[in-house]
Amino acid sequence: MTRHPVWDPFIRLFHWSLVGLFAANAVFTDTESTLHEWVGYAAVSLIALRLVWGLIGPRHARFADFMPTPSAALRQVQDIATGRHRVHLGHTPLGALMILNLLVTILLIGATGYMMTTNTFWGVEWVEEMHEVLVGWAELSIVVHIAAVIWESIRTGVNLPRAMVSGVKSVPDDATVVK
Ligand code: HEM
Numbered sequence: 110m111t112r113h114p115v116w117d118p119f120i121r122l123f124h125w126s127l128v129g130l131f132a133a134n135a136v137f138t139d140t141e142s143t144l145h146e147w148v149g150y151a152a153v154s155l156i157a158l159r160l161v162w163g164l165i166g167p168r169h170a171r172f173a174d175f176m177p178t179p180s181a182a183l184r185q186v187q188d189i190a191t192g193r194h195r196v197h198l199g200h201t202p203l204g205a206l207m208i209l210n211l212l213v214t215i216l217l218i219g220a221t222g223y224m225m226t227t228n229t230f231w232g233v234e235w236v237e238e239m240h241e242v243l244v245g246w247a248e249l250s251i252v253v254h255i256a257a258v259i260w261e262s263i264r265t266g267v268n269l270p271r272a273m274v275s276g277v278k279s280v281p282d283d284a285t286v287v288k
């Protein structure tokens with residue numbers, strides 16, 4: 110095993126705080142309360158900070174490091190299909206697609222949530238429905254995200270959830286590392 114430090118403390122704190130805030134609003138808060146609104150704004154603020162960190166943070170935190178391309182995504186699909194052992198030190202192309210999807214979806218949830226509190230859109234049904242549909246889409250995406258993380262951990266032999274806690278990816282010696 111070779112140890113590669115990849116996730117800085119901000120990324121890890123961001124990830125697990127976002128998990129907590131999203132779960133709180135999707136499951137626990139009274140959706141008609143101001144607590145629900147503040148928790149939602151906290152999630153949106155975290156993502157705003159993450160967007161800045163994606164420009165100025167360390168290498169693997171940068172969007173430029175993991176912007177997915179169709180050819181890279183296809184190569185990952187081929188890796189999965191052929192059992193080839195390639196380990197990305199940063200996010201994988203398919204992982205990056207999911208990450209961008211989650212970030213944009215949660216921002217849109219925040220935007221439609223805010224709209225519901227304005228005079229112009231208060232009580233407007235399509236805005237409420239959009240908020241609900243986006244939450245449903247985020248929940249479905251999260252199920253796929255977690256399943257993919259478990260799948261990729263087993264396939265590549267790298268414990269990805271542990272890396273998101275410790276910041277360090279432990280890569281088996283027989284794997285090809287993609288920097
Ligand atoms: C509300 C639920 C969740 C949301 C919204 C979410 C969102 C995200 C986001 C935005 C990232 C990108 C991190 C970054 O670069 O800033 C990410 C990565 C990651 N998440 Fe989650 N996540 C959720 C739940 C989970 C859970 C429960 C696990 C553990 C099983 C998990 C494991 C990971 C891992 C391992 C990565 C890094 C993947 C890689 O190595 O490329 N996530 N997640």
Ligand code: HEM
Nearest residue numbers: 131134135140141146149150152218219222223225241244
């Ligand atoms: C992580 C972000 C958020 C999540 C996961 C979330 C989730 C939800 C859910 C599950 C509902 C219930 C939908 C239904 O069944 O009718 C809801 C309703 C609502 N949310 Fe959010 N929300 C978030 C952010 C926000 C924000 C930022 C605001 C406003 C500032 C907001 C305002 C509202 C309002 C006004 C309702 C309708 C309350 C009602 O009449 O029942 N939400 N949200």
